Amino acid sequence: MEEEFSPVPCPSTVTVRRNPPRRARATPYTTAAKPPPSSNTHDVPSFPIDEILSIQIPQPEPKPSVSESLKIFLRIKPLRILNNKGTTTAAAAKSRPRNVWPQNPSKKHNNNIAAKESKKEACITLNDAYSVTLTPPQALQELKRSKTEVFEGFSHVFPPNCSQSDVYSKMVQPLLEDFLKGKSGMLAALGPSGSGKTHTVFGTPKDPGVVPLTLRQIFKKSDESSPVSLRSFYLSVFEICSERGKGEKAYDLLGDGTSELSVQQSTIRGLKEVPIRNLEEAESLIGQAMLKRATATTNSNSQSSRSQCIINIRAAFDGVSNETKVQSGDAMLTIVDLAGAEREKRTGNQGERLVESNFINKTSMVFGQCLRSLLEYQKNRKKGLQKHHQNSLLTRYLRDYLEGKKRMALIITVKAGEEDYLDTSYLLKQASPYMKIKFDNIEEVCNKRQLKTFPRVEKNKKMKLSAPKTSQNAEIVAGYKKQIADEVNLEGKKADQTDKPSPKLEQASEDNNEREHIIMRNFAKVVWNVLKQYNEKLKVAEGDICSLKESLRNEQLKSRELETELISLKSSCLFSKSGLAEPCLPELGAVVHGKEQLEVDTSLANADRNVDDDPCDLIDSKREVTAEECNESPVPNKNVVPGLGNEEISCGEQKCAKQEDLCNLIDPRGKVNAEGCNESPLPIKHVVPGLGNEEISCDDQKCAKQDDPTPSPEQVEVSLINNRLSNIQTKSAVSRRFSDSVKQERHRRLLPASSRSLAEEMDDLDIKVDQIEKPQIKLAETRDQEKSESTQGRDIEIPAPETEPASTKKRRNEQKKPRRRLQPASSVLLTREINTLEIEDDVAEPKGTRGGKKTTVAQPRSQGSVTLLRLLTSNLHL
Numbered sequence: 001m002e003e004e005f006s007p008v009p010c011p012s013t014v015t016v017r018r019n020p021p022r023r024a025r026a027t028p029y030t031t032a033a034k035p036p037p038s039s040n041t042h043d044v045p046s047f048p049i050d051e052i053l054s055i056q057i058p059q060p061e062p063k064p065s066v067s068e069s070l071k072i073f074l075r076i077k078p079l080r081i082l083n084n085k086g087t088t089t090a091a092a093a094k095s096r097p098r099n100v101w102p103q104n105p106s107k108k109h110n111n112n113i114a115a116k117e118s119k120k121e122a123c124i125t126l127n128d129a130y131s132v133t134l135t136p137p138q139a140l141q142e143l144k145r146s147k148t149e150v151f152e153g154f155s156h157v158f159p160p161n162c163s164q165s166d167v168y169s170k171m172v173q174p175l176l177e178d179f180l181k182g183k184s185g186m187l188a189a190l191g192p193s194g195s196g197k198t199h200t201v202f203g204t205p206k207d208p209g210v211v212p213l214t215l216r217q218i219f220k221k222s223d224e225s226s227p228v229s230l231r232s233f234y235l236s237v238f239e240i241c242s243e244r245g246k247g248e249k250a251y252d253l254l255g256d257g258t259s260e261l262s263v264q265q266s267t268i269r270g271l272k273e274v275p276i277r278n279l280e281e282a283e284s285l286i287g288q289a290m291l292k293r294a295t296a297t298t299n300s301n302s303q304s305s306r307s308q309c310i311i312n313i314r315a316a317f318d319g320v321s322n323e324t325k326v327q328s329g330d331a332m333l334t335i336v337d338l339a340g341a342e343r344e345k346r347t348g349n350q351g352e353r354l355v356e357s358n359f360i361n362k363t364s365m366v367f368g369q370c371l372r373s374l375l376e377y378q379k380n381r382k383k384g385l386q387k388h389h390q391n392s393l394l395t396r397y398l399r400d401y402l403e404g405k406k407r408m409a410l411i412i413t414v415k416a417g418e419e420d421y422l423d424t425s426y427l428l429k430q431a432s433p434y435m436k437i438k439f440d441n442i443e444e445v446c447n448k449r450q451l452k453t454f455p456r457v458e459k460n461k462k463m464k465l466s467a468p469k470t471s472q473n474a475e476i477v478a479g480y481k482k483q484i485a486d487e488v489n490l491e492g493k494k495a496d497q498t499d500k501p502s503p504k505l506e507q508a509s510e511d512n513n514e515r516e517h518i519i520m521r522n523f524a525k526v527v528w529n530v531l532k533q534y535n536e537k538l539k540v541a542e543g544d545i546c547s548l549k550e551s552l553r554n555e556q557l558k559s560r561e562l563e564t565e566l567i568s569l570k571s572s573c574l575f576s577k578s579g580l581a582e583p584c585l586p587e588l589g590a591v592v593h594g595k596e597q598l599e600v601d602t603s604l605a606n607a608d609r610n611v612d613d614d615p616c617d618l619i620d621s622k623r624e625v626t627a628e629e630c631n632e633s634p635v636p637n638k639n640v641v642p643g644l645g646n647e648e649i650s651c652g653e654q655k656c657a658k659q660e661d662l663c664n665l666i667d668p669r670g671k672v673n674a675e676g677c678n679e680s681p682l683p684i685k686h687v688v689p690g691l692g693n694e695e696i697s698c699d700d701q702k703c704a705k706q707d708d709p710t711p712s713p714e715q716v717e718v719s720l721i722n723n724r725l726s727n728i729q730t731k732s733a734v735s736r737r738f739s740d741s742v743k744q745e746r747h748r749r750l751l752p753a754s755s756r757s758l759a760e761e762m763d764d765l766d767i768k769v770d771q772i773e774k775p776q777i778k779l780a781e782t783r784d785q786e787k788s789e790s791t792q793g794r795d796i797e798i799p800a801p802e803t804e805p806a807s808t809k810k811r812r813n814e815q816k817k818p819r820r821r822l823q824p825a826s827s828v829l830l831t832r833e834i835n836t837l838e839i840e841d842d843v844a845e846p847k848g849t850r851g852g853k854k855t856t857v858a859q860p861r862s863q864g865s866v867t868l869l870r871l872l873t874s875n876l877h878l
């Protein structure tokens with residue numbers, strides 16, 4: 001047991017397959033056959049648009065036009081015909097003259113003919129249902145004028161012993177089926193006189209022919225298919241004969257009276273179309289027509305037809321389908337019994353009968369010409385169709401059939417006797433090529449404009465001679481007839497309460513399904529094409545989007561590179577700035593300038609707080625400003641520390657001490673402006689590198705006052721400091737109390753002789769410079785002088801420090817561009833002397849211990865200086 005549960009030893013090597021074998025993606029075709037798994041119902045596959053778009057829809061092949069050959073039937077007349085008694089008699093002997101003329105006078109002669117006919121052999125034998133063999137008589141064979149021929153290709157060959165029903169079922173039944181479906185058709189009987197055309201078409205009461213059997217079948221089907229028939233049948237019969245060889249005339253065989261029809265062009269007017277409601281009425285009308293037809297007794301036929309007889313059976317579909325709501329049309333079934341061509345020798349016709357015979361032969365000839373022309377036209381359509389139909393009234397009436405536009409059938413009746421060999425041979429040779437005639441199935445085209453809404457009324461007066469036009473209306477709507485018939489059948493079935501649908505109904509539903517299928521297929525094709533076009537456009541748009549994205553990415557890279565380059569340039573320029581170099585770029589300079597301005601503002605704000613706290617400290621912190629005011633000139637002892645907010649530009653320790661001592665005195669009058677500095681004859685310029693307002697000149701302050709009478713906090717602060725310091729200076733004191741001229745005079749008096757000359761020179765320079773300066777500055781000076789004078793004897797109120805906008809300050813700084821002025825050497829010496837004098841004066845004053853180191857330079861003070869100092873001191877205390 002332990003061995004069974006022992007762990008399986010690990011293999012020495014393990015093969016891990018990382019990528020399992022992949023299978024090809026299943027196509028819709030492969031997946032369609034498999035049932036969808038029930039477990040993956042939530043996994044909706046992606047729409048296989050690619051596969052669908054790749055499918056090529058096969059284009060439907062054009063339907064070949066439905067065409068059929070001309071059907072030609074052959075019926076062989078029996079040599080011997082059974083009589084009513086059941087005995088066999090010769091066909092010729094059986095013929096009983098009815099309209100006796102010309103009658104054979106000798107009864108004996110007829111008996112001889114019958115005897116001869118019984119002894120003769122047949123010239124035509126039936127090979128099969130579609131071919132016959134024609135054998136010439138022995139006499140002709142000996143003369144070698146003719147030989148045995150085989151004629152084949154018939155639709156059907158009716159043997160001599162065939163019945164009328166056989167002929168009907170094989171020949172007429174298909175036509176009748178199409179006729180009931182709404183397709184018109186025509187059947188014509190051709191053959192020599194006495195061959196049995198009339199017998200085939202009409203028959204006898206005991207052996208009815210095609211027409212009676214058709215009528216029977218029509219009413220039989222009508223009764224069976226639709227109890228409430230929506231179809232109406234009409235019958236019209238007329239004949240075309242010659243009138244004494246002068247022309248053709250049409251007679252209505254169903255009319256009364258003269259029954260002559262008016263023929264205009266191809267239209268027969270006055271033809272009576274009798275509605276037939278049942279078989280009895282129809283047979284009665286047919287019998288009436290047969291009695292009126294012109295016949296005559298010839299040697300070939302005791303009751304030979306002397307006219308072309310046309311029977312029309314029209315079916316009118318007047319009902320309306322409940323489903324399709326379309327109206328029906330008509331169909332026409334035309335049966336023609338032609339007069340038999342006859343040879344003069346055989347018929348023995350003379351006189352008027354001979355004229356009739358010529359007319360009959362001519363009509364038969366034109367009929368044959370039309371068929372041959374149609375055959376040639378179908379073989380070579382470039383040749384054109386010969387209009388032989390215009391040569392006879394009958395062919396004009398049957399034009400559409402003879403031009404192959406409608407379907408027709410021919411039955412050739414022949415006699416099988418040896419003496420009939422020539423007639424039969426001639427006819428078969430003529431008719432054999434007709435078997436190649438094709439009829440296009442153009443009748444199935446439905447023209448809805450010709451549909452009729454209500455049942456037709458009887459049309460007896462007018463009838464168009466052109467049969468195609470008459471029947472076209474009915475044939476165009478053939479498709480709808482079928483639907484109506486199906487609807488009728490459906491109603492009939494409903495009445496019978498039978499669940500099983502009729503074949504017609506199924507056919508109708510199949511037709512509807514086929515139609516819907518065709519519509520949906522065409523619609524799918526259109527949608528398919530649209531989808532393909534959209535797919536192509538979508539691909540193009542995606543390509544554009546990709547290119548735009550690529551260009552955008554490139555632009556972003558370029559922008560980043562430019563930014564990096566700009567930053568490097570800024571950094572390099574900042575380094576250059578730190579080395580007291582000008583900014584490399586204006587923007588960078590502006591940035592640096594703004595930064596410096598911000599630093600200055602910050603420092604000034606701090607100074608404001610210091611001033612508020614202790615004006616003396618303010619003086620200390622801003623001492624360099626005062627030093628600049630006083631020692632902007634290239635004085636050797638001037639110390640400039642650029643870049644520091646509290647750069648100390650000290651004129652000497654004793655000066656600072658003096659400032660500290662005098663701060664309390666200056667404070668109440670702290671509003672004294674610093675323009676006093678400029679009032680000195682020396683143009684003093686103050687430059688403090690590293691500050692936003694590096695150069696603070698008294699001239700600039702004056703300009704600022706002109707622009708803005710309300711001093712900014714910084715201005716007030718700086719001016720306060722400067723004034724305080726300048727009050728210490730003798731020069732400043734003097735300048736506050738005297739005008740320029742007085743000041744100059746005082747300078748002259750105070751300065752030594754050597755310095756006085758220099759001072760005069762400096763005055764000249766100053767005057768020249770002042771003349772160059774703007775008038776505003778002069779006005780400001782004047783105003784400041786007045787203000788300074790007005791401040792005498794009253795306290796100066798220091799306005800509360802206000803925050804000056806940075807923009808205003810910047811503008812003012814921009815306007816107050818520092819103007820460097822070169823000073824001559826004499827001016828330098830004079831300034832130095834003045835400073836020395838001031839320092840000496842200051843030193844002479846008693847000083848406190850505050851302010852740091854004190855300069856202990858002891859120089860002898862002149863009397864004038866002492867007086868001046870006293871005067872200044874006394875004035876300050878006023």
Ligand SMILES: Nc1ncnc2c1ncn2[C@@H]1O[C@H](COP(=O)(O)OP(=O)(O)OP(=O)(O)O)[C@@H](O)[C@H]1O
Nearest residue numbers: 077081193194195196197198199301304305339340
């Ligand atoms: N198949 C047949 N069976 C029995 N009798 C026939 C047959 N064919 C013709 N007959 C008879 O032959 C005779 C002549 O026939 P029919 O009148 O039909 O000839 P036809 O071709 O019409 O001649 P026509 O052109 O002169 O009018 C008729 O009496 C007819 O009954």
